[in-house]
Amino acid sequence: MPVKDCQTKKLIIETVMKVFFAEGQIYATTQDIADAAGVNRTLINYYFRSKKALLATAIKTTRKEFIKNSDLILSSDLPFREKTERFIDDFLNNLLKYPYLESFVTADLIQRRLKKNAPAGFIEKQPAPIKQYLEEISEEMDAGNIPKNNPVHFMMNIFSLMIYPIIMKPLQMSILNLSETDYEKVLYERKRIILELLFSSEGTKQ
Amino acid sequence: MPVKDCQTKKLIIETVMKVFFAEGQIYATTQDIADAAGVNRTLINYYFRSKKALLATAIKTTRKEFIKNSDLILSSDLPFREKTERFIDDFLNNLLKYPYLESFVTADLIQRRLKKNAPAGFIEKQPAPIKQYLEEISEEMDAGNIPKNNPVHFMMNIFSLMIYPIIMKPLQMSILNLSETDYEKVLYERKRIILELLFSSEGTKQ
DNA sequence: ATTTTTGTTGACATTTTTGTCAAACATAAT
DNA sequence: ATTATGTTTGACAAAAATGTCAACAAAAAT
Numbered sequence: 001m002p003v004k005d006c007q008t009k010k011l012i013i014e015t016v017m018k019v020f021f022a023e024g025q026i027y028a029t030t031q032d033i034a035d036a037a038g039v040n041r042t043l044i045n046y047y048f049r050s051k052k053a054l055l056a057t058a059i060k061t062t063r064k065e066f067i068k069n070s071d072l073i074l075s076s077d078l079p080f081r082e083k084t085e086r087f088i089d090d091f092l093n094n095l096l097k098y099p100y101l102e103s104f105v106t107a108d109l110i111q112r113r114l115k116k117n118a119p120a121g122f123i124e125k126q127p128a129p130i131k132q133y134l135e136e137i138s139e140e141m142d143a144g145n146i147p148k149n150n151p152v153h154f155m156m157n158i159f160s161l162m163i164y165p166i167i168m169k170p171l172q173m174s175i176l177n178l179s180e181t182d183y184e185k186v187l188y189e190r191k192r193i194i195l196e197l198l199f200s201s202e203g204t205k206q
Numbered sequence: 207m208p209v210k211d212c213q214t215k216k217l218i219i220e221t222v223m224k225v226f227f228a229e230g231q232i233y234a235t236t237q238d239i240a241d242a243a244g245v246n247r248t249l250i251n252y253y254f255r256s257k258k259a260l261l262a263t264a265i266k267t268t269r270k271e272f273i274k275n276s277d278l279i280l281s282s283d284l285p286f287r288e289k290t291e292r293f294i295d296d297f298l299n300n301l302l303k304y305p306y307l308e309s310f311v312t313a314d315l316i317q318r319r320l321k322k323n324a325p326a327g328f329i330e331k332q333p334a335p336i337k338q339y340l341e342e343i344s345e346e347m348d349a350g351n352i353p354k355n356n357p358v359h360f361m362m363n364i365f366s367l368m369i370y371p372i373i374m375k376p377l378q379m380s381i382l383n384l385s386e387t388d389y390e391k392v393l394y395e396r397k398r399i400i401l402e403l404l405f406s407s408e409g410t411k412q
Numbered sequence: 413a414t415t416t417t418t419g420t421t422g423a424c425a426t427t428t429t430t431g432t433c434a435a436a437c438a439t440a441a442t
Numbered sequence: 443a444t445t446a447t448g449t450t451t452g453a454c455a456a457a458a459a460t461g462t463c464a465a466c467a468a469a470a471a472t
Contacts, residue, residue, distance in 0.1 A: 008449085024316040026232070029429060040451055045431060100316075102377060103309060109376035110230040110306075126383035134382075147406065152382045152392055153399050159378070160370035165362050170315035171308060172365070176340075176358045177332035186358055193359050200353065200406060214419080235459060246421055251461060253419095 009047045011037050016058040017098065024100035026107065030054075059108075062101055066094045067127065074129035080140050081199065083133075084158070088191060092162055096187075099166045130155070146199065154198070161194045215253045217243050222264040223304065230306035232313065236260075265314075268307055272300050273333065280335035286346050287405060289339075290364070294397060298368055302393075305372045336361070352405070360404070367400045 015037035019028050030051050034041035048054035069090045073083060137151040146154065165172060165187060173183050221243035225234050236257050240247035254260035279292045343357040352360065371378060371393060379389050 023320065024313065025320065026313055027317060030431090031429075041430090042432085042451070043449085046449075049431095051430070102374060103313070106374050106377050107230065107232055107309070111233060113376065114229065114231060124377075124380050126381060130381055131383070147402060149399060150392060150395065152384065153395070155382060156371050156378065156392075156396075157367060157399075157403065159374075160366040161363060163374075164366035164370040168308060168312050168365075168369075170319065171312050171330075172362065174330050175332060175336060176361060177337070178358065186356060186362075189356065189359070190362075193355060193363075196353065197363065197403060236461090237459075247460090248421070248462090249419080255461095257460070 008037075008039055008043060012039065012044060012047060012054070013058050013061055016054060017062050020055070020058070020104055021062055021098040021101040024103070026100070026104060055108075059101075059105060062098055063124075066098065066101065070094070071127065071129045074133045080136055080145070083136075084198065085195060087133075088158065088162060088194060092166075092191060095163060095166050099169070102163060103167050157198065158194070161197065162190070165190065214243075214245055214249060218245065218250060218253060218260070219264050219267055222260060223268050226261070226264070226310055227268055227304040227307040230309070232306070232310060261314075265307075265311060268304055269330075272304065272307065276300070277333065277335045280339045286342055286351070289342075290404065291401060293339075294364065294368060294400060298397060301369060301372050305375070308369060309373055363404065364400070367403065368396070371396065 012033065015033055019025050019033060019036050025032065030044050031041050033054075034044060044051065044054055048057060070087055073086045073090060076083065078086065134151045134155060137146070137154045140146050141148045141151065141154075169183060172178075173180070176183075178186065218239065221239055225231050225239060225242050231238065236250050237247050239260075240250060250257065250260055254263060275296045276293055279289060279296060282289060284292065340357045340361060343352070343360045346352050347354040347357065347360075375389060378384070379386070384392065
């Protein structure tokens with residue numbers, strides 16, 4: 001019976017999550033991973049066949065953890081504004097844990113689109129909760145609560161406002177001339193800012 | 207006198223700009239670059255010392271082209287709203303040419319922050335035009351034309367709303383269930399959407 | 413025309429990264 | 443104790459990527 005088994009296997013996956021998705025080391029080698037996990041590199045090939053396979057499962061694992069809560073929120077029957085508020089709150093929390101997951105997945109999608117030599121990831125269909133939420137956005141627009149546009153814009157605005165400042169932190173820090181602590185403070189205010197922006201224009205359509 | 211000289215040298219740089227910053231092939235090898243440019247790989251080492259050095263100059267070149275116009279706009283004495291409008295217009299155009307420049311630079315910054323083994327880029331100070339524009343944002347806030355907050359939020363909002371949908375296009379396409387042509391159409395509407403959002407909340411501060 | 417400089421090429425060397433394999437090890441079951 | 447099972451390791455092999463070099467070609471300068 002495997003005892004240590006799942007331990008090291010999990011350890012390796014968690015290390016990938018840390019190194020790639022939390023720290024953003026997209027060029028990390030298998031040796032880097034092994035070192036960070038404190039295990040022999042060969043174990044990566046033992047538990048997962050290849051680096052590619054390891055990254056694929058790591059992505060799946062992280063995505064599940066990422067979506068778990070937010071899908072529940074989007075599928076709930078909370079009133080629109082409250083739902084949006086909770087979604088943003090939850091999403092931002094996950095984002096701060098794994099800021100670079102999206103960048104990595106996107107990079108992956110790009111490589112696969114160009115070469116047959118597919119590195120890791122997987123293409124994802126539209127999640128049902130997102131679809132439902134998009135419909136609610138549409139209703140809110142019809143009700144005149146938010147400016148009437150293609151609902152995808154509202155969704156895009158949310159994602160943009162939440163994600164960009166986090167994934168581009170190093171660049172934004174230098175452009176905006178902010179220290180590490182300053183930036184943290186700014187990020188902390190974001191939730192409020194985003195909500196104000198999304199709902200400030202009540203009935204201001206033209 | 208060098209005649210062909212600058213031609214191939216330029217060709218190589220332009221190819222890097224295409225492969226890395228336009229197409230997003232962050233894992234492209236020197237051979238990939240040489241193939242795409244139709245030149246012998248050794249020439250990369252002849253004109254630039256190493257891959258690292260090549261990427262460094264390519265980044266500098268692209269950034270210059272990128273900032274050239276938008277800096278003029280930000281430094282001009284146009285009224286705030288018009289200035290913002292032109293800035294966004296110009297920035298979006300450049301962004302569509304080189305969507306992945308920022309992602310690449312950020313990835314680079316991250317690696318350098320962690321290892322001493324610096325790959326390519328360079329750390330950038332706050333550009334003076336940005337500083338000036340931030341002050342103007344502050345004035346607009348004092349004048350009550352836009353909600354009063356830390357001015358960096360306004361700047362962050364602009365960047366986020368412009369850049370995110372472009373750099374995360376593959377992911378957004380699947381999440382929002384949009385085809386290539388649908389997405390292009392949405393992107394085209396963005397400029398208007400962004401401006402409406404930024405200026406919709408006139409005097410709505412709380 | 414010849415020399416000099418610059419550009420270009422292919423073969424080779426080095427380094428880095430990934431993957432394989434057999435042997436050693438630990439643990440639980442018989 | 444011995445076997446069986448899953449785990450771990452180091453040595454090795456293979457592949458991929460980068461860099462160097464001497465030779466060759468083309469153009470400019472003398």
